[in-house]
Amino acid sequence: MLQPLDFSLWCDKLKFPEATCKKIQEIRSSEPVRNRQSRVGNWTGRYPSKKMKRTIQFESRTVEFPAIYNMENDDMVLELYDQPSKIEMRYMSSGEHPRPVVFWNTPDFFVLYADSAGWEEWKPEEQLKELAKSMANRYQLDGEGNWRCPPGEAYAARYGLKYRVRSDAELNPIYLRNLRFIEDLVRESCAQVDPVALKVLQNLFSEEPVITFAELLEQLEAQHIYHALLLKHIYVNLAVAPLADSKYVHFFRDQEVARAYIILDENPYRPARPQYVDVGIGQDIVWDGRVWTICNIGETAFYMRSEQKDWAEISKEDFQAWVVQGKIIQPDNNKKTDTRGISENGHEILSKAGMKDYEAANKRHSLLQQYRAGATPETLQVPYRTLRDWEKKWEKAERDYGHGYIGLLARYQRSGNAQRKLPQVSIDKMIEHIKNDYETDRQKVRVHSWAQLAHACETEGIPTPTYKTFCKEIKKRKGYEQTLRRKGRRAAYQEKTMYLMLDQCTPRHGDFPFQVVHLDHDQLDVVLRSSRTGKVLGKPWATVMTDAYSRRVLAVYLTFDDPSYRSDMMVLRECVRRHGRLPQTLVVDRGSDFGSTYFETLLAFYDITKLERPSAEPRAGSVIERLFGTTNTSFINNVMANTQNTKKPREMTKSVDPYRKAKWTLPAFYRRLCEWFYEVYDQRMHSALEQSPRDEFIAGIKLSGVRSYRMIPYDETFLMMTLPTTSQGKAKVIPGRGVKIHYEFYWADAFKNPDVENTEVLLRYDPFDISRAFAFVKGQWIQCLAAHYSILRNHSERELKMVSAELRKRRSVHAQHFTLTMKQIAEFLTSVEAEEKFGIQRLYDAESREILQVIDASYVNQFQALQASSMPPQIQDEEVDDKDDVEIYGEY
Secondary structure (H helix, E strand, O other): OOOHHHHHHHHHHHOOOHHHHHHHHHHHHOOOOOOOOOOOOOOEEEEEEOOOOEEEEEOOOOOHHHHHHHHHOOOOEEEEEEOOOOEEEEEEOOOOOOOEEEEEEOOOEEEEEOOOEEEEEEEOHHHHHHHHHHOOOOOEEOOOOOEEOHHHHHHHHOOOOEEEEEEHHHOOHHHHHHHHHHHHHHHHOOOOOOHHHHHHHHHHHHHOOEEEHHHHHHHOOHHHHHHHHHOOOOEOOOOOOOOOOHHHOEEEOOHHHHHHHHHHHOOOOOOOOOOOOOOOOOOEEEEOOEEEEEEEEOOOEEEEEEOOOOEEEEEHHHHHHHHHHOOEEOOHHHOOEOOOOOEHHHHHHHHHOOHHHHHHHHHHHHHHHHHHOOOOHHHHOOOHHHHHHHHHHHHHHHHHHOOHHHHHOOOHHHOOOOOOOOOHHHHHHHHHHHHHHHOOOOOOOHHHHHHHHHHHHHHHOOOOOOHHHHHHHHHHOOOHHHHHHHHOHHHHHHHOOOOOEEEOOEEOOOOOOOOEEEEEEEEOOEOEEOOOOOOEEEOOEEEEEEEOOOOOEEEEEEEOOOOOHHHHHHHHHHHHHHHOEOOOEEEEOOOHHHHOHHHHHHHHHOOOEEEEOOOOOHHHHHHHHHHHHHHHHHOHHHOOOEOHHHHOHHHOOHHHOHHHHOOOEHHHHHHHHHHHHHHHHHHOOEOOOOEOHHHHHHHHHHHHOOOHHHEOOOOHHHHHHOOOOOOOOEEEOEOOOEEEEOOEEEEOHHHHOOOOOOOEEEEEEOOOOOOEEEEEEOOEEEEEEEOOHHHHOOOOHHHHHHHHHHHHHHHHOOOOOOEEEHHHHHHHHHOHHHHHHHHHHHHHHHHHHHHHHHHOHHHHHOOOOOOHHHOOOOOOOOEEEHHHHHHHHHOO
16 A cells, blocks of 8 residues: 555656545545445455455456456556445436436446556446447447446546446456466565575476476475466466466476567468368369369369359469469368268268168168169169269269268258248247246246237237247247246246356366365254253254365364354364464355454455355355265264154154254264264265365365465464454453453453553453453453453353343333343343253353363363452442443344
8 A cells, every 4th residue: 555655746746636636535545435235146255455455345256356356466556445435427328218317326446556546347248238238328338449438437537537447358367367376475475496496497497498387396396386486487477377277387497488489389470381172073162252063174274163053164273373372272071071081061960860861861872882783773663863863962972071871861850841930020029928928927827928919919910829839939938037037036046057167267166275165054963962961952053164176174163052253263263273274265155154343354364355155046155065965964864863854743753853862962973073074074085076085185285385374373363363352342441440341341460550551452352251351461462350250250152142132121121221230140140040041052152162172172271270360359330331232242
């Protein structure tokens, strides 16, 4: 981002007036005027921009996301802002009755270039072509092939700025895909290449100036090659072939060698190859766009006859000259033949012939062979003219298709008159009626719709299509569009064409491990008991992260609580503990937990792009949905107390009721689930990969190299990033009381320091134990204990929310507004009624703490030792305004 002084110098350089500078500064200092919109079928997300030191939101993975990535790597782009401001659009609508149109539009970006600035609107090329027809005065294509928006340009001209309409046709998918591939390596900012690896590269390129990537990988590890590329010791054109396809990527000794090979490959002065034409009596040629047959070759001239029975005489000198000039060529059907000499057109005729055609051709061939052997037409009982016709067809087929048998095919499929007998006006009327009457959400039956068509045709005096013809036309139009109009998007989704790409610059499953990772929740079909009381607690929720490239499960977390940000944070923590890194792109659905402040803050802190799948489109998450299905069929359905029987409750008896047969506890089942994902599934042959996920993962790491930029130490900093904070993220240290989180004061001895009192400190708290929190004081995180520590200990944030809601519900009967104190909450938590109402939640929390112990005992133990000096002083219950409480809990 530009510093204030740099921004002033940039404005002076471009000679912007004061009003323009003020407008640009207003955009630079403001938040986006609206959040990204989740329309039907679109992917949304946020990209952590290194250039802007913030996340940039996008509403399309096929246009806006690649555009952001392109601008992120464009040196001419100084700054970019998403959803920057609203601008006024004024233009006349197109059509028979033009009318003035005035509305406020939000462009996609505002971009500061080194030599200009302005708003930009990005759309697909095909969509712009359609908009140019329906809104001709708003979207136009100029003579140079650039898209324009006159009303947008008029508004930008008020400030001396630009308004540009840009399409995905400007983006190079291969180049952007390669940029994504090396993004982590660019951010590493490597200072040098390993000397030994550099020496090997120099020796290799001294012998051969161009080497394929696959050959280089046999000699060196991938990270050494990438470092040499980034430091310009070697060169590759990133716009030619994707780095993931190592066999097709060529590395050059330097850029000049690459340019030389391009010149050699595209030399315009390379002499043209001489043209040849096989000549002979009966041979066909193409002259001046018409087909001629050579009938005679004389001493000085060629005599030819066209298909229209025209005769022509050409001297041999002219014939040879025109052949060299390309004016006389052979027909295409004689250019490409197989080993038997049959042309492509001949093969096409053979493939389309039916069984009756072959029967007729075989019979004709047998009779023709007998005739050529000396049999008379009377003996064969075939007219002489028919036999001569077959011979001519044989000879012509030999010339045209390379084999005479093709000429004997009856080709019954071409017989008859295939033209429609119905007048075109009736056909047009029928298609229009199907679109506007049958293909609607009324879902009319065919016969009723046809009856209205018949009435309309009779009224207009045109022939009426029959009911049979009407049904055939409907059947021709069957598919996604028809189902969409009649039954809606969800019903039509099953007939929608499958797309094999996540976006135009990233393959569907990524180019390497950790590039695209899916995260989702699933309620497992098994009933578990409490490890303490033996009480049946129900079905658990599993939160799973899986690598899309290798299908390997990276991390799994199990809990009885519904999906929440706590589950997301725990599975991310488990991924770092096991692999020491987080993904480059995280694909999630549009659940509220994935939109929480804590979750998005963690992703932005570690430069992770978030992609949100379209709602009601399960194929978008096919990788992880298929994993859940395989887990259910291969593991869950084979353990005791699985819930298959509950799908048919009328057939279920007490002896097979899973709620009576439950034996597994959450910790024990979690251990087995981890063993299934990390050992069994990880080493099973995967049909899509033709090897196990583990082997595919190892091969992918070898190709992509070790990416130290993505490595994350499992230390205190990371652990604190996975803990939630308050709505403000910080709180003021009140002398003698500490910091206030939710309804409670938290204290630590570090707050006694006069330099700390009355200052604001960053806060985090443990969602599984609300008796403790953490404050960032003097450059380090310190543990703080609640004033009611003994009462709140081992109570979760979720339980606290449930208690608060219950108390509000009781009071709302008697008053519209009231105050809620921690004393009331503490008393309620210790009451018998709470034990009865929230006992299940307490058992859930106890099982969750057991899971934490299973995941990493060291993390649990490091906060267990309580220092006597950390105990808070005695304080009075403080009344809390209920409105503030509602705002705090509204985040979750």
